[in-house]
Amino acid sequence: MRRVVITGAGTINALGQNVAETLEAMREGRCGISELDIRDVERLSVRIGGQIKGYDEHAHFNRQQIALYDRFTQFALLAARQAISQSGLEFIGDLAARSGVVLGTSGGGLQTQDDNYRAVYEEGKNRVHPFIVPKLMNNAATSHVSMEYNLKGPSFTVATACASSNHAMGQAFNMIRSGMADAMVTGGAEAMLCFGGVKAWEGLRVMSKDACRPFSANRSGMVQGEGAGIFVFEEYEHAKKRGAEILAEVSGFAMTSDASDIVMPSKQGAARAITGAMADAKMNRDEIGYINAHGTGTAANDKTECAAVADALGPKADSVMISSTKSMHGHLIGGTGAVELLACIMAVRDGIIAPTIGYEEPDQECALDVVPNEAREAQVDAVLSNAFAFGGLNAVLALRRV
Amino acid sequence: MADTIRDRVRKIIAEQAVLDVEDVKGEQTLEDLGIDSLGLVESIFAIEEEFDIQVPFNANEPEKSEFDISSVSAIIAAVEGLVKDQHG
Numbered sequence: 001m002r003r004v005v006i007t008g009a010g011t012i013n014a015l016g017q018n019v020a021e022t023l024e025a026m027r028e029g030r031c032g033i034s035e036l037d038i039r040d041v042e043r044l045s046v047r048i049g050g051q052i053k054g055y056d057e058h059a060h061f062n063r064q065q066i067a068l069y070d071r072f073t074q075f076a077l078l079a080a081r082q083a084i085s086q087s088g089l090e091f092i093g094d095l096a097a098r099s100g101v102v103l104g105t106s107g108g109g110l111q112t113q114d115d116n117y118r119a120v121y122e123e124g125k126n127r128v129h130p131f132i133v134p135k136l137m138n139n140a141a142t143s144h145v146s147m148e149y150n151l152k153g154p155s156f157t158v159a160t161a162c163a164s165s166n167h168a169m170g171q172a173f174n175m176i177r178s179g180m181a182d183a184m185v186t187g188g189a190e191a192m193l194c195f196g197g198v199k200a201w202e203g204l205r206v207m208s209k210d211a212c213r214p215f216s217a218n219r220s221g222m223v224q225g226e227g228a229g230i231f232v233f234e235e236y237e238h239a240k241k242r243g244a245e246i247l248a249e250v251s252g253f254a255m256t257s258d259a260s261d262i263v264m265p266s267k268q269g270a271a272r273a274i275t276g277a278m279a280d281a282k283m284n285r286d287e288i289g290y291i292n293a294h295g296t297g298t299a300a301n302d303k304t305e306c307a308a309v310a311d312a313l314g315p316k317a318d319s320v321m322i323s324s325t326k327s328m329h330g331h332l333i334g335g336t337g338a339v340e341l342l343a344c345i346m347a348v349r350d351g352i353i354a355p356t357i358g359y360e361e362p363d364q365e366c367a368l369d370v371v372p373n374e375a376r377e378a379q380v381d382a383v384l385s386n387a388f389a390f391g392g393l394n395a396v397l398a399l400r401r402v
Numbered sequence: 403m404a405d406t407i408r409d410r411v412r413k414i415i416a417e418q419a420v421l422d423v424e425d426v427k428g429e430q431t432l433e434d435l436g437i438d439s440l441g442l443v444e445s446i447f448a449i450e451e452e453f454d455i456q457v458p459f460n461a462n463e464p465e466k467s468e469f470d471i472s473s474v475s476a477i478i479a480a481v482e483g484l485v486k487d488q489h490g
Contacts, residue, residue, distance in 0.1 A: 045456075203443075203447065204461070205443050205446070205460055205461045206460075206461050207460075208460075208462070219462055219463075220460060220462055220463055221460060221461075263440060264439070264440075298461075298462050299461070299462045
């Protein structure tokens, strides 16, 4: 089987507008969660989020582009530009035909929907802009990335709620591994911080009004974020031959379905995905140095996830480092696994483990080393990235140091 | 005569538990009635809609919530308090 490596990374999220800024914030344990600045925020009971502040779409795109690019598409394009530029790949000829785009998103063009439902229902307008459908569709970001960079191979969008980008990256990985493609642009994007997007989440009563404190006994729920994480996955020999800088190797992936409940997670489903990813990567559990947790900061997730890690890793669970960077950038829903993969790359490439910030009180049911509040230096060779979605769909990626 | 708050809350809980209203007793807990966390969140939504009130409740820290859900009677008392506070 062919090997797959990462040769480019890009992002925009509440912690920074590129990878360097984001990793610096993670190293410093900085919080990107702040007061939401959105229309009708005064009608929300949850008023915080990992919002990208100071973002001006006109600084990046022209008027015609903005007419077609929802905020989530804009984020995907900005992150893709960084990733593809870093990889040094130019998609022409055979390489273009053998390279594609697989991105995750959950809400797609939700802001476009929100704005236009307002226009027709609230403002009583009977006419909308002609490009609303191509702007709001979930595959808009994937399609615009493929158009911008001439990516003509297998391309589609994956929507599995909070696991979307891990599922997307898992597909990209297996396509290269199996020989279906030589390079893939993959990751995810989300821009759900609009009135309707936050209001819907409020209804579930799982959102925090003050902070995201995963694994801390005084946790009060999840906090939404927004942004994108995009990577270039490339076949190892292809990357080596051209002397590309390799950020990490993607060595395994597994997905499972709980087949039990639409919102409550299952320990068995999560543990099977973790065990499956290790087996797929031929990783011994003693090799695992770090796990980027799903770690939403809800009671249901955190307790189940810690129990699943303890089951899957056995005695190794007592010494493995596991952190949730959602405490800093919030939960990017369909884009979250992609931004979190940056923390995994930082762990294997730079030997720096991102912390779980906002950690205040130990919880007996989350008695693992959650790297509280401060980043740590440690050489780790193998890491996992967890994503467990509503609907019981789980996706875990395994990375190695190259 | 209009239903009392007590009757209206019992009706909401009965519907969630798929029981007749007469089978919902004050001393019962939500667990006794087979109402899980999702059912609870749905019941709270129905209560907010029925009485046009805001119920302070976070599913991550139910024990810290000012809204007492320890039994049907406790819920009724809590709703009566909220209706009084929010509608004078």
